[in-house]
Structures are given as C-alpha cells and as structure tokens.
Amino acid sequence: MPTVTKIKVSDFIAASKKYVQDKVAQANVDSNNYLTKTEAKKLPADLRDNFENFRGAQGGDRVSVANFQKSFANYVAAQAHSADRNHDGVLTAADAKKLPKDLQDNFWNYVHASDSAGAGDTFSATAIAGLKKWVTDNWDGLDDLGGTELSQSSLKGDALKDFKEMKRQWGEDYPPEAEIVEMNGRNVILIRENNDGGMSLGLYAMSGKRLAEGGCSESGTFSWH
Numbered sequence: 001m002p003t004v005t006k007i008k009v010s011d012f013i014a015a016s017k018k019y020v021q022d023k024v025a026q027a028n029v030d031s032n033n034y035l036t037k038t039e040a041k042k043l044p045a046d047l048r049d050n051f052e053n054f055r056g057a058q059g060g061d062r063v064s065v066a067n068f069q070k071s072f073a074n075y076v077a078a079q080a081h082s083a084d085r086n087h088d089g090v091l092t093a094a095d096a097k098k099l100p101k102d103l104q105d106n107f108w109n110y111v112h113a114s115d116s117a118g119a120g121d122t123f124s125a126t127a128i129a130g131l132k133k134w135v136t137d138n139w140d141g142l143d144d145l146g147g148t149e150l151s152q153s154s155l156k157g158d159a160l161k162d163f164k165e166m167k168r169q170w171g172e173d174y175p176p177e178a179e180i181v182e183m184n185g186r187n188v189i190l191i192r193e194n195n196d197g198g199m200s201l202g203l204y205a206m207s208g209k210r211l212a213e214g215g216c217s218e219s220g221t222f223s224w225h
Contacts, residue, residue, distance in 0.1 A: 005093040005111060005180075005187055009080045012091060015110055017073040023047055024065055036062040045153035046105040050075075053102055079103055093148055093182065105154050108180065111187070112156065112206050127186070128211050131203055132224055134183045139222075147179035147190065154178075157208025159189050166193040166200060180206075 027042040028035050040051045050072055055063050083098040084091055096107050123131070138145070155163050155178060166176040174195035181190045188211070189204040198220065202213040214224040 005091075005096070005182070007091045007107070007111060007114070009084050009089050009091055012080055012107065012110060013073070013077045016076040016106060017069075019106075019110075020047060020050075020069050020072045024069055028065055033065055034062040035065050035068060044109075046109050047072075049102045049105070076103065076106070093180065093187075096148060104148070105151065108148065108150065108154055112154075112208075123186075123205060123211055127184070128203075130184050131186075131188060132212055135201070135203070142190075142192070145179065145181050145190070147181040150178040150180060150189065152178075155189070155208060157204075158210035159191060159202070159204040159208040162202050162204075162210065162213070163191055166191070170195050176200075 023043055024035060024047075025031075027039045029039060029042075035051070037055070040048060040055075043051060051063070051068065054068050054071055055061075058067075079099055080091060080103075083095045085095065085098065091107070096104060099107055135142070152160070152163055152167075159178065163176050163178055170176075170193060174193060176191055176193040178189060178191045180187055182188075183203075187206050189206065189208070191202045191204065193200045196218065198215060198217040199222070200213070200215040201222070203211045205211060212224055214222055216222040
C-alpha cells in the first residue's frame with residue numbers, strides 16, 4: 001500500500017498531547033510537580049528543544065510539569081492548524097515545512113512511528129527497483145529535490161547507523177545529508193554524502209530500514225551495491 005504524507009491534524013494533536021505526557025512522566029524521576037534541566041536530559045531529542053524554549057521563556061532551571069505539558073499541547077494544536085493552509089484537516093509534507101522548526105522533528109517522528117506501525121516499512125523487490133530507477137531518472141536534480149531535511153536525532157535503524165558512519169569517515173568537511181523525499185508515491189529517506197573522492201547514497205524506509213545503497217568514485221559511474 002503506498003504511503004504518502006497525509007496526517008490528520010486531529011491525530012497529530014492528540015498523539016502529541018499523549019506523547020508529552022508519557023515522556024515527561026518518564027523523565028520526572030521523583031514524580032513531583034516540576035521538571036528540572038537535569039531531568040529534561042532524559043526527554044527524547046524532539047522534546048528537549050521544546051522544553052528549552054519553554055524554560056527560556058519562563059526563566060529558571062525548572063518548569064511546572066502541568067504548565068509545560070499544557071503549553072506544548074496548545075502549541076502543537078495552534079501551529080498544526082496554522083500549517084494546514086487549505087483547512088482540509090490534513091498535514092502534508094509541504095504543510096510540515098510551515099511548522100516551526102522545533103515542531104518539525106516531532107511531526108516527522110510521528111510520521112516515522114505511523115509508517116513503521118503500518119505498511120511504510122514494506123517494499124517489494126519491484127518497488128525497490130522502482131526507487132532505484134527514480135534516483136537514476138532524477139539524478140541531475142538530486143541537489144534540489146525540495147525534500148524535508150532530517151537531523152541525525154530524527155534518524156533510526158540502518159539510516160542512523162549509516163549516517164553516523166559517513167560522518168565518522170569524512171567529518172565536518174563533508175557532512176552527510178538526510179531528507180525525506182516522495183518517490184513513486186512512497187515516503188523514502190535519502191541520505192547522501194559527497195566528498196573529494198566520490199559520493200555515497202542510501203535509500204531507507206521511514207523506519208530507518210535500509211532499502212538500497214550505492215556509490216561512485218570522483219570520476220566513476222554511480223552503481224548500486
């Protein structure tokens with residue numbers, strides 16, 4: 001079943017409210033009414049930036065658990081409705097780009113989880129061959145696909161492992177890039193790393209499962225492994 005990014009606004013809002021409640025409860029080890037900077041380090045990366053933004057606005061080294069949870073839920077609701085420019089009750093990949101940066105990671109992690117729980121991780125050999133052909137057909141435009149950029153903290157599984165390995169091999173001079181691109185009606189994570197010696201490229205399901213990888217030398221022709 002094809003998987004494209006169409007997330008109901010109401011589902012994203014409801015899931016985000018539960019998500020912040022569950023994760024804050026886990027991080028709040030003494031189960032009191034406050035979440036400290038130290039405790040917040042136990043939050044998932046996509047909530048730590050929201051915590052820091054909220055704490056910065058409030059001042060101090062701790063925040064009220066209830067106030068943070070309520071503020072985050074309201075923030076998600078307001079920004080999700082705002083990003084839904086055509087008011088159809090659905091957020092697409094294009095709509096997601098209109099979300100504040102500190103909510104884009106939350107959105108895409110929700111998409112990842114939704115895809116992983118459904119058919120988003122299932123690609124037949126024919127489908128993978130189609131993805132490879134898509135890359136070949138769009139080779140000259142790979143630098144300008146208009147995909148949604150992903151940070152390392154948003155990656156999972158093979159995608160995270162390969163991203164870290166590319167980063168380890170080439171360092172900050174030639175950092176890898178990850179983005180979500182719609183190929184043949186499916187959301188796919190594309191990771192590329194260009195360097196003086198050539199390039200590496202990998203395709204991954206939204207769960208991070210590796211689908212295909214390839215590379216080429218500086219003067220060689222790209223090939224799939």
